[in-house]
Amino acid sequence: MEKGYQEQLIIVSCEREWVEKAQNDPLAFRHLYDSYFSRVYAYVSYRVGRIQDAEDMTSEIFLKAMEGITRFEWQHENSFAGWIFRIAHNTVNDYYRKNNPVDEPLSLEELPELRASVLLPEDALLRKEKFAQLRRLIFELPSRRQEVILLKFFGGLRNKEIATVLGLDERTVASHLSRALVSLHRKYIYHLNRTGGKEETS
Amino acid sequence: MNENNQLSDLDRELIEKVEEILEDGGNRKVEAQSILGFCSHLVETVPQARPEFQQELGDRLVKSMQASFAGDLEAEKAIKVTSTSQKGVRLRRNILSGLRLKWEFRSSSGWRLGVVGAFALIFTLTILLAIPQTRSVLASWLGFSFSRQDKLQPLVVNALHHDWQSPLLGTSNIGYEIYAIEYPAERWKLIGEAGFNVPAPGRRIILPDGNSFPVPKDLPENFVWQDLTVMEGDVRQLGFPSMASKNWAGGGPSLPPYQLSINFLVGGDPADHLLVLTQIQAPVDQGLIFQVFHAGETKFGLVIQSDKEQAGPVFLVGPVELSETTIGDISAWWYPGTWNASGEWSSNPEWGNLVWEHDGDVFHLAGQMLTKEQLITIAQSLP
Numbered sequence: 001m002e003k004g005y006q007e008q009l010i011i012v013s014c015e016r017e018w019v020e021k022a023q024n025d026p027l028a029f030r031h032l033y034d035s036y037f038s039r040v041y042a043y044v045s046y047r048v049g050r051i052q053d054a055e056d057m058t059s060e061i062f063l064k065a066m067e068g069i070t071r072f073e074w075q076h077e078n079s080f081a082g083w084i085f086r087i088a089h090n091t092v093n094d095y096y097r098k099n100n101p102v103d104e105p106l107s108l109e110e111l112p113e114l115r116a117s118v119l120l121p122e123d124a125l126l127r128k129e130k131f132a133q134l135r136r137l138i139f140e141l142p143s144r145r146q147e148v149i150l151l152k153f154f155g156g157l158r159n160k161e162i163a164t165v166l167g168l169d170e171r172t173v174a175s176h177l178s179r180a181l182v183s184l185h186r187k188y189i190y191h192l193n194r195t196g197g198k199e200e201t202s
Numbered sequence: 203m204n205e206n207n208q209l210s211d212l213d214r215e216l217i218e219k220v221e222e223i224l225e226d227g228g229n230r231k232v233e234a235q236s237i238l239g240f241c242s243h244l245v246e247t248v249p250q251a252r253p254e255f256q257q258e259l260g261d262r263l264v265k266s267m268q269a270s271f272a273g274d275l276e277a278e279k280a281i282k283v284t285s286t287s288q289k290g291v292r293l294r295r296n297i298l299s300g301l302r303l304k305w306e307f308r309s310s311s312g313w314r315l316g317v318v319g320a321f322a323l324i325f326t327l328t329i330l331l332a333i334p335q336t337r338s339v340l341a342s343w344l345g346f347s348f349s350r351q352d353k354l355q356p357l358v359v360n361a362l363h364h365d366w367q368s369p370l371l372g373t374s375n376i377g378y379e380i381y382a383i384e385y386p387a388e389r390w391k392l393i394g395e396a397g398f399n400v401p402a403p404g405r406r407i408i409l410p411d412g413n414s415f416p417v418p419k420d421l422p423e424n425f426v427w428q429d430l431t432v433m434e435g436d437v438r439q440l441g442f443p444s445m446a447s448k449n450w451a452g453g454g455p456s457l458p459p460y461q462l463s464i465n466f467l468v469g470g471d472p473a474d475h476l477l478v479l480t481q482i483q484a485p486v487d488q489g490l491i492f493q494v495f496h497a498g499e500t501k502f503g504l505v506i507q508s509d510k511e512q513a514g515p516v517f518l519v520g521p522v523e524l525s526e527t528t529i530g531d532i533s534a535w536w537y538p539g540t541w542n543a544s545g546e547w548s549s550n551p552e553w554g555n556l557v558w559e560h561d562g563d564v565f566h567l568a569g570q571m572l573t574k575e576q577l578i579t580i581a582q583s584l585p
């Protein structure tokens with residue numbers, strides 16, 4: 001536990017250094033980009049679904065971050081993650097407001113790739129089906145809870161950081177998280193029982 | 203404490219276990235169908251980007267920053283508008299962009315000018331591109347295309363020439379919304395004596411939604427920028443407190459859904475003459491009519507309606523003569539007068555207004571007791 005805390009301190013201290021350097025050093029910004037890219041992309045992918053939109057929006061988010069980095073002021077250890085995911089959250093919200101997206105099923109070709117893992121050793125198409133299925137279940141939750149789940153599991157944010165992004169207090173985030181997980185799990189088990197463990201295609 | 207933040211012991215235990223699963227990256231052995239098994243499943247179901255996309259975007263950002271630090275604004279702009287996907291460009295808020303320029307310039311390939319010998323080459327190309335007979339052939343050879351922007355869409359229309367009825371006069375059942383801002387009368391005192399921070403001239407302020415607001419550098423004598431009011435988001439990150447109170451109202455049938463962002467930069471002088479720069483980010487494909495109104499020295503805002511006649515944002519003015527002018531090489535419109543809070547037009551010449559587009563946003567600058575030239579000077583100094 002002690003070691004984990006020490007490691008965390010080192011990471012935070014490094015991040016602060018990179019953030020400060022990035023205000024006049026493009027390569028330092030590249031370092032921050034590399035650190036946050038996967039998390040931002042994963043979060044955005046769940047929110048928008050389509051790979052093309054996820055790439056567009058990820059570009060837009062980092063472009064905004066690049067434009068704003070010189071004015072970013074480090075306040076505490078959660079502030080940079082909170083800041084960049086706030087940009088991500090607002091960018092996706094803007095996209096939804098502008099495009100009035102219709103709730104049409106996406107074909108598997110339109111969905112992003114999923115990382116192969118021990119729990120998901122299947123081929124790429126099956127992994128995409130799992131993504132589509134989880135995304136559908138998440139989108140059945142109230143919007144606040146969707147956000148908390150996505151920022152937690154795919155944005156990799158701590159509850160305090162999520163609270164910053166969504167303008168909530170930390171305890172409310174924990175409560176939304178707990179209730180969202182219970183509800184999602186129930187839906188997931190129901191879905192598994194209904195399909196006999198087989199995935200439905202979109 | 204409310205129902206949204208009550209945590210039971212079971213909730214707390216679940217949250218702690220979830221944190222452990224996230225720390226382990228989903229490698230912890232748990233019962234697959236349990237709630238923790240489901241959490242592990244979530245942790246594992248992570249979309250990953252195409253490596254070439256990640257690489258290319260990172261490279262572009264670094265290049266853009268380098269160009270920015272080197273003061274190469276053209277190179278920076280070229281990188282900014284080029285997304286790694288074909289649809290990326292549409293995300294830029296280029297409403298009517300290039301409209302004020304007579305020609306639109308597009309790159310259809312990754313062709314770039316070399317630096318060596320550029321002066322002679324650029325000179326020759328400029329001459330050839332200026333001649334209509336050689337322009338198309340040369341552009342095609344270079345990998346660029348030109349298209350003529352013949353129709354300049356007005357940003358200001360006269361109520362006499364527009365199919366419009368005032369929703370505030372109660373003569374029709376028209377849907378409208380009112381976004382009003384009210385300032386404390388003693389705002390000078392707050393700034394002068396209480397030492398409130400104010401927006402710094404010549405800077406771009408990053409807004410909570412990630413967009414930015416350019417604060418004009420030049421101001422008439424005795425005027426200062428006093429406050430920035432943003433439509434959405436937490437203003438604490440702006441670096442100064444907002445003194446304004448915001449108010450939304452409306453009536454009639456609901457407007458069709460639209461995405462709109464309105465921000466007000468407020469300035470003034472010790473005699474309480476008001477200067478308001480309004481930034482509007484509005485949809486290009488949907489018509490919205492704005493009426494700027496003023497009520498006394500401390501209250502102003504916009505009446506918003508749908509516009510069936512044309513797409514994009516447009517400012518409606520009363521029976522006055524619009525005058526077309528320029529801010530640098532950008533077309534702009536100037537008119538005197540203002541609407542009042544009852545929806546009536548006042549030709550009061552003490553109000554001067556300037557409307558133009560800058561970086562894809564539409565700006566409206568209203569000044570009390572300021573000349574057209576003074577307003578243009580302010581507008582020209584947007585960073």
